[in-house]
Amino acid sequence: MQELTPSTQRLINRYQEWSRSLQPKEEVSTISVDEVASRVASFYEKIRGVIDWREEHLLRKTAIERILKRRLFLKKNLNKDENIAEPFIHELIRGGHFPNETIPESKIAETQKVIDKYVFSLENSPAPKKEKAKMYLYDWLFGVAACEIEEILSLSLKENALIDFMMEVMKEGIRIKERAGMPSINENEADTQLYIAVQRALFKLDEPTITYHLLRRWYPDWTNLPHPALNEISSNIYQIWKKIENALKHPLSEKFYAVCERYDTPYLILGDIVAQNPSAAYENLKNPDALESKIKEAYGLRLKKVRQKMSRAAVYSTLSIFLTKVLIAIAIEVPFDKYVTQQFDYMTSALSVIAPPILMFFLVLSIHPPSKHNEDLVIMEVMKIAYGKEKKDIYGIKPSPRRGLILNLFMGVFYLASFVVSYGLIVWGLQKLHFSVLSVVIFLLFVSMISFAGVKIRQRAKELVVEKEKDTFFNSLIDLFSLPIIQVGRWLSNQWTKYNAVAVIFNSLLDMPFQLFVEFLEQWRFFLKEKKEKIH
Incomplete structure (x- = not known):
């Protein structure tokens, strides 16, 4: 038997927390949509997936951003009292982006709170020198909002645990060699670059998702900001945006990524092994022979997934x-x-x-x-x-x-x-x-x-x-x-x-009429069910 490192033990503990979070909770009311309307909407989303192709792990986040922007755009004004979260989540479930009857109804209020936060930041941001800057800020903010909403509706406890684990282990071995005439990098900058590189290497996360994680890292209360803090962030939103852009485009970012990309596989495999049975992970990992067998099994499964x-x-x-x-x-x-x-x-x-x-x-x-x-x-x-x-x-x-x-x-x-x-x-x-x-x-x-x-x-x-x-x-x-x-x-x-011209046509001419049709279909089926219930 071998002793596990403290970092590995912490990873197992966090995976066990993730496993417990998946257990069904008693007497929790969940959001439900009509199955027939869902099949129609899901078919439409599959067609969109071909026309506006994205990598598989970005499909859901892209759909959240697209639907959110459309629903906000159709409002005459961004009124905080208007609740768009409920129809917004219903549309996501109907489109097959989240399973039916699994998201608690309490998530509607949480999602609306997130939307209100980003709308407030946009409305209370300082007037830019160029009018286009406001439009770019809108795109940037609601790209990040989509990531936060995805996190609310589907917690990433397991992924975040693996990111923190890889960063903790890799940090011990990172050595930055300075060159004459080149600017030096301090410890905080190095940590930020490693954090960004680990996310890119492990899960191929895009810039909006990494931006959301950086905001949570720099502002620990980001998911529940008090009003004074939100006011201050809104006033400095352009400076915050610039700081994040500088971090993402740092001269050493590609060097950090190259190192993390080469060594990410062992972390992915170890994560897969622990995720298979978190409660028995200590026993499975302490035995080297059993661990080797598990590694080969996990490696084979991941290789099959990569091919698919x-x-x-x-x-x-x-x-x-x-x-x-x-x-x-x-x-x-x-x-x-x-x-x-x-x-x-x-x-x-x-x-x-x-x-x-x-x-x-x-x-x-x-x-x-x-x-x-x-x-x-x-x-x-x-x-x-x-x-x-x-x-x-x-x-x-x-x-x-x-x-x-x-x-x-x-x-x-x-x-x-x-x-x-x-x-x-x-x-x-x-x-x-x-x-x-x-x-x-x-x-x-x-x-x-x-x-x-x-x-x-x-x-x-x-x-x-x-x-x-x-x-x-x-x-x-x-x-x-x-x-x-x-x-x-x-x-x-x-x-x-x-x-993408074809995607623009879908967005401007087909999306809204189709969603109105699907919502009408759903309401019509609910109406028929009510009438049937009265027949006795």
Whole structure:
């Protein structure tokens, strides 16, 4: 029998608290919606999931934000006395984002309190110099509000426990190496960067969710702010926003993330083992042989889930790209080729539509599972975390060296040359296939976005990889010509998320009429039930 580290014991205790929180509570009234209306709404949300594709773990939060903003926008004024929380939660349950008859009715008041808090902060924020700043603040605030509402409706006790555990263990080994001429980083900044990196590595959390966690960390009373504190925060909201943005874009943030991303797998596996049976976790973990068996089992299950996620991501992203490409072809490319250039060709049009999804398919197909050696490394790392060891691992954080003006200029010119060559070859190939100028431009946009999406999916596929990857000359050559395309794809994807034309059509023309129909359907079915009850 081995003795567990104090950190591991605290993790087990918190998982046991999480397990107890899942037990059904007696005589608690829960929120219920009509099952037929729910099936209709859930089908609509699945269609939206294809059109406005997001990574799986962000789907619910994205839906909360979208529905919240729509319901607030439709109000003539943001009146604190107006209760939008109840219909808002009903819509979330009907859409399949939360299970029916599981959320206590008391959560309605809690959710309304959160909405009121963020509305108050927006209304009482100082007038900005630029009018657009208020609009950006609105987006930022209610992106964070969506995260807090998700936390209220589905507590993240287990996830928060694992984040704190990994941060506690990793903090002991973090060593920041200073470079001459580079600004130093104090302990609080280092802790913040580690906290951000752990969240990104473990659960791939996005900026609004991390922002919410930072606000809770910096303001311990954030979830229940007294009025004077809320007033003060509202007055300084732009400075708080700026402080968080600086933390998220810190020069060392990527260095911290790289370290945490490499070593997150053992923490995920240990968390899975404890979560399987928190009450028996002490006994299971103290026996090294039993622990090794549990590690192999948990590793196999997580590997299976990763493959399922990759398949789902590939299908949804490919479908989203395909549908959008078809719509663009029908609305823009075909009319342009027919009536402007008068060079319409069925084969060229078909190729421009099917080539992007095929590219995505092959990118996903090229993903390889981790090696057997990787599993052995995971077993060893989990053992080290659970039992500890006399010699602690050291994780070096080293700032990138500063390059001189001439070297920077040379690197910039070389990068620009690779950019021109990469896109030049594609353009040359498309011209040989008789693509029109507009079709070439649209094709390049889609190839760039698909390349970036493919890289993200490949990164997700490596979430269990602990072993260090080997750099080869061939990989370096591929990087040289693919990085410019991926960088452009990253920028385009960020813009696409903001301005997805198909999603805008859904939001502005279909969302509200459809929700009115679903609410009418639900009320009609309740009416029929009442009439039936009177027949006796």
